Amino acid sequence: MANKKELSVEDKLRALYALQLVDSKIDEIRNVRGELPLEVEDLEDEVAGLTTRLDKLKSDLETIDVQIKEKKNAIDDHKANIKKYLEQQKNVRNNREFNSLTKEVEYQELEIQLAEKHIKEMKASIEHKKEVLAQSKEKLDAKQQHLKHKKSELSDIMSETEKEENFLLEKSSEYQSQIEERLLSAYNRIRNSVRNGLAVVSIERGASAGSFFTIPPQTQMEIAGRKKIITDEHSGRILIDNVLADEVKEEMEQLFSKI
Template identity: 35%
Template sequence: MKDTTVENQLRYLYTLQQIDTQLKEVNELKGDLPAIVEELETKVENYKSEVKILNATLKQLKIDRDKADVEILSLAEKIDRYKNQQLNVKSNKQYDALTREIEAAEKKSLQIEKDMESYEGKMETTKRDLEAINEQLQKAINELSERKEELRSVNKEHEKEELKLKHEREKILVRLDKNYIERYERIRKAKGGLAVVPIKRDACGGCFSRVPPQKILEIRQNSKLYSCEHCGRILVSNHIVGTSPEV
């Protein structure tokens, strides 16, 4: 059940900030590992996609090469048949017609042989590319495995603390007004994780800009949510800090 008095809402906001600050510290202990793991996962998927494309290309080149090989054999048989027919023709017209067929078949065969050489050249290039990508893929998989193990180790070390803080955070969120939560999250995102700060020595605890005396008096009333005029962070009184539950 929500306690909607402004004073208690301010306490919840300040407590939420303390929880989020501790969660941030826990995450900072992980260093760049989460980002590194995510980057490596993306790299592995990209390499796998490249391997898939290259394998498909190689398969099609083999099909095209084999088809060309069959066509060359078929044309060779056709040329032999035409030459045998020339031995039995009874007119120059028939002989010339067969000669033209032979020349056309030989020309086509030469073109297909060139195509076949091209297919084989592309196959060799694709095989080399595939070998290089597979090598890079394996390296990325090995590195990803190592980094994941490092991250698991770090997560395990701080797992209980992190779960406790997240549980406390959920308990606070159900007590907070939705509008306050949205405002808090918006400021926290814009200000490097620090949205709620106390007044210290008459200054904002976030940007250290001076807070006017009249505003300090108003903030001490704990009856309204006030923001720093310079950085926009939510300001709370020392009373709120002192009476908020420790995390």
């Protein structure tokens, strides 16, 4: 920590601007990647959801098939009972026994009708679920193809940029280690609060880069003097003179050319 505090203001500004150029380069790489990682993640979630839905539909169809078989077996049992009761009616001793068996036959016939109704409903349910299954499978196939394409796209970009990004992240850490914590914290706070991530900017045509607010000549002289850290009163960004900016840019361009 002591070494950080021994840096002159000019050295601090150099380190800050070098860090800014490296971080901006990392931002560029990540912007190329854009929303792809999130798109891949969303597609993976959709594919997982559709796969679960397909498994549920298949399971439902199997369950309904079992239920239909059970109903058909029950119908066979009811028919066997009817046959048995009709045979028993031939040997009844009185009307009471005959009527009792007739009621049993009627009950079995009602059970058959009810089972046949359920079978019809279940068959209709099977047809509907098969349609949904086909649509879901078609949708899943399309999503899987889209996911495969996006993963390939992301993989290509990652393979192209990973080495460069890792090199730059290492350099970013190196420059951060040269800057005292209070100043680094201010840099990160400013960087996170502005849309383009620029926390350190140079003076261009009498205004801070990207701003239309003119900086008073006295302040410009102080910035060029490099004796203290000065921020733009409008944007809060740390300001450096364009001569220093050009020097650091030239150094960083040589560094970037090594990637």
